[in-house]
Amino acid sequence: MxxxxxxxxxxxxxxxxxxxxxxxxxxxxxxxxxxxxxxxxxxxxxxxxxxxxxxxxxxxxxxxxxxxxxxxxxxxxxxxxxxEASLKQPVIHMNLRSASAIITNCIIAYRNIHPEIKFKLSQKPDDPTADYIISAVRSDTELLPSQHLLFQEDFYLAVPANSRMASLSSIKLEKTAKESYVSLESNRPLRAICDLFCQSIHFTPNIVYESDNPETVRDLIAAGLGVGFWPQYCWKKPSPDQVRLLSINNPDCSRQVIASIPKASAQNPAIMEFHTYLTDWIQKNLLSE
CATH class of the missing domain: 1.10.10.10 (Winged helix-like DNA-binding domain superfamily/Winged helix DNA-binding domain)
Structure with missing residues (x-):
């Protein structure tokens, strides 16, 4: 029939x-x-x-x-x-301004467990549709009730392995006044944090190369074209035969990566379930390494 x-x-x-x-x-x-x-x-x-x-x-x-x-x-x-079922499918509108590689890996792991949850990602400085926002602030910033600490990370000074500074274990930022810096462009959130570190001690780095691509910054440092800031977790550890990471003694170069959850989003079970998963995932896969 x-x-x-x-x-x-x-x-x-x-x-x-x-x-x-x-x-x-x-x-x-x-x-x-x-x-x-x-x-x-x-x-x-x-x-x-x-x-x-x-x-x-x-x-x-x-x-x-x-x-x-x-x-x-x-x-x-x-x-x-x-x-109607597709319209009711839970969607998390995430504004991803920091730690994009880490959060993306977590989303992939989460969707393997919850394929019914959809994510819409943006990286706009201001996205009115976002109901879950990942960003970063200096470590001395007091968080609001709607902001939740995901992890805190230090910034190192990355120097080429053949640099005269490569044998050092730590350094004061002011001692690098004559060094050439490689940096992300000024519109990138990570660059904004690093600029605040420098401003706190009235230090102006001599930036000779800027790029919108973090991988390019890492490659230029490895090629010996300058030094630069290197986040502890958000960037993979470099090969020691190319780049050495020095602890920064002064100023305090660290930041808090946070999740901001608007009041309305806090009432959404799908968002809060993902937030719980994210904090646990970071603890297990990032901070325990």
Whole structure:
């Protein structure tokens, strides 16, 4: 049995008139007659009593009609139900301004467990649609009730392995006044934090290379073209034969990576469940290393 045959049958059963049924279906009358005939042949029963160009449902036809009506009604509702279900699928609108690689890895792990949760990510400085925001502030910043610490990380001074400073274990930032710096561009959040470190001791680094790409910054430092700030967790540890990381004694170069959860978002079970997962995931996969 084909689906169109069953639809044609129900239309003829409703009108008990082939021509009217064909008009309601917007098909030719012979196509409807042929479909009914093939359906009766396949079922090996007659579904209509035919007399003087008039047809009416017989007992077999009435039985088939009673069985088909709820099935076809369910099929007719199915597209709308699927659409409604997709609209109700939980979506977390995340503004990802810091630690993007770490958070992305966590999202991948989370969706392996909860594939029904969707994420929409943005990196705009201000995204009014975001209901979960990842950003960073200096370590001495007092957090608001809506802000939650995910982790704290130090910044190192990264120097080429062949640099005269490579043998040092730590350094004061002011001692690098004559060094060439490689840095992210000024519109990047990580750069803004590093600028605050420098401003706190009235230090202006001699930036000779800027890039919007963190990988480019890392490669330029490894190539010996300058020194630069290197976050403890958000960037992978470099190969020691290319780059050495020095602790910075002065000033305090560290930041808090935080999740900001607006009041309305805090009432959303999907968002809060992900937040709990994220904090646990960071503890297990980042801070315990």
């Amino acid at each position: 084909e689906l169109f045959q069953l639809r044609y049958f129900l239309a003829v059963a409703q009108f008990e008139h082939v021509t009217k049924a064909a008009e309601s279906l917007h098909v030719a009358q012979p196509a409807v007659s042929q479909a009914i005939r093939h359906l009766e042949e396949e079922l090996d029963v007659t579904l209509f009593d035919r007399e003087n160009h008039h047809i009416s449902l017989n007992s077999s036809g009435k039985l088939l009609q009673s069985k088909l009506l709820p099935i076809m009604s369910s099929l007719d509702r199915l597209p709308e139900e699927i659409k």
